[in-house]
Amino acid sequence: MPIKVNLASSDPLSIAVDVVVIGVPEGASTGEGVLARLVAALGESVTHQVKRDDFTGKRDQSIDFATHGALKPGRVLLLGLGSGKVTDVECRLLAAKGARFANGVRAESVAVVVPPGVERAERAAAEGLVLGAYRFTRYFTGDRLPKVELSRGTVVIEGKVGKVGKAARDAVALGQQVGEAICVARDLVNEPPNEVYPEALARVAVDVGKQHQLKVTVLDKAALTKRGMKLIMAVGQGSAREPRLVHMVYAPPGKPKGKLVFVGKGLTFDSGGLCIKPAPGMEEMKGDMGGAANVIALMAAVAAAKPNVEVHGVIGAAENMPDGAAYRPGDIFGSLDGRTVEIINTDAEGRLVLADCLAYARALKPDLIVDNATLTGACVVALGPTVSGFFSNREELAERLRSAAKAAGESMWQLPLIEELRDGLKSDWADIKHTADRWGGAITAALFLREFVGDVPWVHVDIAGPSMANKPYGIFSKGGTGHGVLTFLRLIEGFTG
Numbered sequence: 001m002p003i004k005v006n007l008a009s010s011d012p013l014s015i016a017v018d019v020v021v022i023g024v025p026e027g028a029s030t031g032e033g034v035l036a037r038l039v040a041a042l043g044e045s046v047t048h049q050v051k052r053d054d055f056t057g058k059r060d061q062s063i064d065f066a067t068h069g070a071l072k073p074g075r076v077l078l079l080g081l082g083s084g085k086v087t088d089v090e091c092r093l094l095a096a097k098g099a100r101f102a103n104g105v106r107a108e109s110v111a112v113v114v115p116p117g118v119e120r121a122e123r124a125a126a127e128g129l130v131l132g133a134y135r136f137t138r139y140f141t142g143d144r145l146p147k148v149e150l151s152r153g154t155v156v157i158e159g160k161v162g163k164v165g166k167a168a169r170d171a172v173a174l175g176q177q178v179g180e181a182i183c184v185a186r187d188l189v190n191e192p193p194n195e196v197y198p199e200a201l202a203r204v205a206v207d208v209g210k211q212h213q214l215k216v217t218v219l220d221k222a223a224l225t226k227r228g229m230k231l232i233m234a235v236g237q238g239s240a241r242e243p244r245l246v247h248m249v250y251a252p253p254g255k256p257k258g259k260l261v262f263v264g265k266g267l268t269f270d271s272g273g274l275c276i277k278p279a280p281g282m283e284e285m286k287g288d289m290g291g292a293a294n295v296i297a298l299m300a301a302v303a304a305a306k307p308n309v310e311v312h313g314v315i316g317a318a319e320n321m322p323d324g325a326a327y328r329p330g331d332i333f334g335s336l337d338g339r340t341v342e343i344i345n346t347d348a349e350g351r352l353v354l355a356d357c358l359a360y361a362r363a364l365k366p367d368l369i370v371d372n373a374t375l376t377g378a379c380v381v382a383l384g385p386t387v388s389g390f391f392s393n394r395e396e397l398a399e400r401l402r403s404a405a406k407a408a409g410e411s412m413w414q415l416p417l418i419e420e421l422r423d424g425l426k427s428d429w430a431d432i433k434h435t436a437d438r439w440g441g442a443i444t445a446a447l448f449l450r451e452f453v454g455d456v457p458w459v460h461v462d463i464a465g466p467s468m469a470n471k472p473y474g475i476f477s478k479g480g481t482g483h484g485v486l487t488f489l490r491l492i493e494g495f496t497g
Contacts, residue, residue, distance in 0.1 A: 002180055003099070003133040005126045005153040007172045008111070012156055013037060013071050018107035020073040020156075021098030023090070023115050026083040028057035034078065041070050058082060064101070073111070077101050086115045088124035089409035095128025095155075096475040103133060103150050111154035122155050122168045123175035127486075129153035130179025131475045136190040177304035178489065182482035184208065185290070185297035189468060189480025193269035193286040197241040198317035201266055201289060205246045205296050205315065212250075212303035219245040229360070230333045231341060231352040236318035238273060238326025245357065246292075248299045248313035256310040258368070258495050261361040262299075262488060265350045265373030266292030266317035273320045273346030274328055287480060288350070290467030291373040292317060297485050305489065307496045314361050316353035320346070332430045336360060337452050339431035348435045350375050351448050355434075358452040368397065369453055370491070372461040372484050378441030379415075379462040386473070387411040388484060390461045391446040397457050401491060408486035409475070412461065415442060422447050 012020050012034070022034055030039050030047045039046045042065060049055075055063040059082030066075050079094055095112040102110035112129060114121045133150045140146075155172050188196060188204065196204075202218045209216035221242040224233055229245065236243035246266075267288035271277060277285065295313040302311045327333075331343040333352075337359040341352065350373050361369050372388075379389040390412050392398040398414050405412040421444050424436025432451060436444040446460045466483040469476050476483060 001149070001151065002183065003130055003150055003153045005129050005155060005172055005176045007122065007157065007169050008154050009157050012111070012113045013041070013073065013076070015111050015154065015156065016072045017109040017111045017154065018074045019077055019098065019102040019105065019110045021077045021079065021094060021101070021110065021112040023081040023086070023094045023113065024057040024078045025081045026057040026059070028055070038065060038076060042067065055080070062097070074107070075105065081115070086118055088118060088120040089407070091115065091118055091121045092124040092128035092409060092475055095125040096132030099129045099132025099150065099153065100472060103135065106148040107150055108148055109152040109154070110150060111156050113156045116158050120171070122157065123171040123178070125155045126172045126175025127179040128475060129155070130176055131182060131477070134183050134186060134477050136187065136479060174304055178301045181297045181300035181304065182485045184300055185293040185482035185485060186477060186480035188293035188296065189287045189290050191286070196286070196289070197268045197319055198236070198244040198266070199241065201268055201292060201315070201317045202244040202246050205248055208296055208300050209248055212300050214299055214303055215249040215251070217247040227336060228334065229336045229356040231335045231356045232316050232318055234327040234331065234333045234343070235320055235349040235352050238323045239319035239321040241268070241319045243316070243318035245360065246315040246317065248296070250299060250302045250311040252306065252308050252310065254308070257308050259310045259312070259364065259366045260368045260370070260492060260495065261312040261314060261364055261366040262295050263314045263354060263357045263361050263369060263371035264291035264293070264295035265289065265354055265375065266315045267350055267353065268317060268319050270320045270347070270349065271322055273326050273349060274322050275345050275347040276322055277347060284468060287468045288374050289317065290463055290480065291371070293480065294372055294463070294482060294484050294488070297482055298488050301485060301489050302492060305493065307492050309492055309495045311492060312361070312364060312366070314357050316357040318349070318353055320349045335452070339451070342427040342430040342433040344433050344435040348445070351434055351445050354449055355452045358449060362452070362454050362456050366456060369456050369458045370461065370488060371449065372463050374464045374467045375462045376442045376445050376464055380465040382415070382442060383413055383465060385465040385469070387413050388461050388463045388466055389413055389415045389442055390459055391415055391417050392459045393417070393450060393453070394457045397459060400494060401459050401487070404490040404494060405487045408490045410483055410487045411466070412487065415446070417446060417450065418443055
């Protein structure tokens, strides 16, 4: 069960929880503030530990104290906030780190103190508690099952809750819902591919739609064939699991301020097809549906946030396998867009699925299309494993996404659509080929996708690096991270202002 988060107002050192988490600004000393109170309650051992660890509240510093019954909390964790301005990003990070620490010491309850005067702090802290507490334990049995579960979280504010009013309580409740939505993405990425295949992924989308009163349409093989979505069909034809397209819709009451479409790549397993991948690391290809998982999670978060914008989620789900029916290098297929595509490398399947999805999205006549996909290793080479690269056909839209990512605390970096590289996609036998030379691979992939959006304002986000993590960091868990959902939600919320 996910952690249950509530709101309280109390002296942080008088809360009966297993762990209380307090942010400390840079320059802290044992002569003032919470450290002085800890010295008074726990003795000079606090001073010695602070001196030994050189704890002064610098960013990323941490120190913890067991209270041994001298205070209501079982442990006090102090996290450095640094010297800069504290925003909701820091509040979310503070709570996530605190919850992760609480998991590590087998705590059942944790409280995080929100720094005063920070806009959206209560919502962000609740999000952080849920994200930091996350663990994927579905397939553990016996001794592998966790003996203790972090089940209770508290967001602590200064002043009486009654004076803060209903808004703070609603913010905490929304933060919990957004955090839980992101955990849906994490679960989907962490699930094994024998459990999450195209039809199963579509079922999850339908279930999320029912839970959040969203309209969900699923196109099966027959419907995809009838519509002429030959690229999705080509990618999936080597698998015993048939492809699916999922269309989720959030429609606010009244007249919306815009129509936005988010598209996700849903390769539930990518073997590489006939251009098969090397065995080492192939098990991670269960996460090649991270973009689709993000879209499902985003739609749940949007339903909770209720922005006055019409939001569509479009997911192309397929499994890329190498049997006798698999598509081949040299094949040529039509597309929903109408143009023909020459296949060069069957391991560059994601852009084919996205191409049909983008053409489908374009037909909805939206104000904006955003696609996200674990698309290219080239993007990881360029930016590392914790940063998403993004491309856009509108500079003002790129700036909006950049601002949304900064506000969400997720690392994204704009890459250029270099026109000279477009020549690499010219085909001698079809309208276009789907890959070019290896150099600039993330860029040529984006240039290929651009062919299918027409003149609609568009952003492509390559999440190949941060969609999965080999260790926890920041607000992100090991395994599936849900990186991108917070940014997309901030982008959507920006359209309501």
